[in-house]
Amino acid sequence: MRMDVLQELRNATLDRIQEFGDKNRLETRIVEDLSIEKEECILQWGERNDVRTKLKIAYVEGAGRGAIATEDLKVGDVALEIPMSIVISEELVHESDMFPILEKIDGISSETMLLLWSMKEKHNSNSKFKTYFNALPEAFNTGLSFEFDAIMVLAGTLLLEEIIEAKKHLNAQYEELVPALCKDHPDIFPPEFYTQEQFLWACELWYSNGMQVMFTDGKLRTCLIPIAGFLNHSLYPHIMHYGKVDSKTNSLKFGVSKPCNMGEQCYLSYGNFSSSHLVTFYGFIPQGDNLYDTIPLEIDNPQGDCPEEFHPVSDSATHMVRGTWLSNNHEIFHYGLPPPLLDHLRSAWSTVPPTKTPTLANLEVEEKVLRDILSTYETLMECIGDTEEDNRRNSSWDVKLAMEYKAIQRRIISSILTSCHSGLKTIENEMCRCAALTSSG
Ligand SMILES: C[S@@+](CC[C@H](N)C(=O)[O-])C[C@H]1O[C@@H](n2cnc3c(N)ncnc32)[C@H](O)[C@@H]1O
Structure with a gap:
């Protein structure tokens, strides 16, 4: 009896996964006219080294x-199995002639050592x-690797600073470490392999x-x-869990959590990353609605010059705001906006905790809250400026990517503005209703 229930639960879960997969299937177009000789070589090398795929x-x-899946893969099937003997990890640095030099450097991480190892x-x-x-x-x-033009496209977005900071950090790391290693140990760190360009290549790798x-x-x-x-x-990945070495087989198994049909591209989840992280460190924006794309909103006391006693919750906080199309509650008091953000602003505009009943006092607070959000995001939208859609086709890869990123930011902000406007309209109607009731009563 218990087995039947578990089996039914399993089947129902698999049906839901299948349904979700069918709804969110990404179409993959294979580019046939490019040579895949090197890729085939590595698959053959893998086969000789006990890779199963x-x-x-x-x-x-x-x-x-x-x-691409070469057969239909069901939930639980292993799409790929990689023996640990062909995984590149810190062990390789330890066995190399650079380790005795690197281990003496104060605070150097295993990742940095591996990066230097891979450059050679x-x-x-x-x-x-x-x-x-x-x-x-x-x-x-x-x-x-964004060049100046692409960085300039990002003006008004937080990604601009993120990329500039990351570039600065890498340059500083290079300067601090590499020239000295090349100078002191040119036989182990040949300068021609350790240029700044090659360092950037290895970081990106x-x-x-x-x-x-x-x-x-x-x-x-x-x-x-x-x-x-x-x-x-x-x-909407097929493979979500892969990162634990199977101690019995000493291998990494990439099992699918969602069916993948033969001929379909098999996707992995790199992690719960926002588009800004994916652009900076991976150089792409995935298709679909990314739940991790948010626009952070820093809030201080919205009536900064009012006496403290009127605003019991006046501390600052950062709220993450997503595209409001992702919310399914656009009713009054919700507006598709994050409840903690709304509550924070309400408490700053009201001496008593407002309730979610449409009284005139509550509606007045709601109006102020929405106007605050509206004005913040209107300013942000102005800072971001227009995307020059027309030029996109002729632009370089980095400018195109920057424009794509900016378009996402604009879409999120625009959804927030629309939600605020429609919320204000609803509030206005409710206020009229309240006023009519008061005058008739
Ligand atoms: C681990 S590699 C994957 C294999 C890679 N496509 C290649 O040709 O070597 C990661 C890189 O693949 C690309 N990539 C991964 N997922 C992508 C996606 N959904 N759309 C576009 N590019 C993607 C990005 O360039 C990323 O930096």
């Missing part, structure tokens, strides 16, 4: 290479990972292809995983 590699429109290993014709390095892109095109793996000792380490590195990200 139900995926093939192809060029897909808009995302470089991707992994890439040129090693006897490397065990030669086929892997051969199949890596020459340029990663992440936000870290690790940011966009590094995966967090939980080893059998319970420690999380950032690794490069050949072949798995061809999996693209989706907001």
Whole structure:
């Protein structure tokens, strides 16, 4: 009896997953006329090294290479199994001739050591990972490589600062570490392999292809995983859990949590990242509504010059606001906006905690709250400015990506403005109703 219930529950869950998958299927267009010789080489190398896969590699429109299912994959099927013997992890640095030098550097992380190791290993014709390095892109095109024009497109968005800060940080890290290593140990760190451009390439490699793996000792380490590195990200991924080493097989198993049909692109989840993070460190914006795209709103006391006693909750706070189309409550007192933000502003405009009843006093508070939000986002919208949609087609990859990002920001702000306007209209109607009731009563 208990087994039947569990089986039914399992079937119902699988049906829901299937239904969700069908509703959110992303169409993959395979680009046939590009050579996949290097990718096939790495698959053959994988086979010789006991990789098991139900995926093939192809060029897909808009995302470089991707992994395509070679058969129908059901929930629980392992799409890819990678033995730990071909995973690139810190162990390799420990075995290398650079480790005795690097371990003496105060505060250097394993990730930085691996980054420096990969800059040299890439040129090693006897490397065990030669086929892997051969199949890596020459340029990663992440936000870290944005040129001036693209950065200028981002004016008015927080991504502008994020990218500038990240670039500054990488330059400082390079200057602090690399020239001295090349000068003091040119045999181990040949200067021609350690230019600033190559350092940026390696940073982009690790940011966009590094995966967090939980080893059998319970420690999380950032690794490069050949072949798995061809999996693209989706907001509706097939593979969600992969990062724990299976101690019995000493391998990483990439099992699917959502069915993937033969010929369909099999997607991984890189994590719960916003578009700004994905642009900066991966260089793309995923298709669909990203729940992690928010516009942070910093709030101080909205009536800053009023005496404290009138505003019991006057502290500042940061609220994350998503596109209001993602909310299913657009009624009065909700407006598709985050309740904590509304409550924060209400408490700043009212000496008593307002209730969600449409009395004249409450409606007046609601109006002030919405006007506050409206004016903040109107200012933000002005700062962001117009997107020059017409120029997009002829622009470089980075300007196009920056414009795409900005369009998302505008869409979010525009939804907030629309929700505020429609909320104000509702409040106005309610106020008229209240006034009519008062005068008739
Ligand atoms: C781990 S690699 C995936 C394989 C990669 N497409 C390739 O050709 O090597 C990560 C990179 O793939 C690209 N990518 C991943 N998911 C994507 C997506 N949904 N749309 C567009 N590009 C994507 C981005 O360039 C990202 O930095």
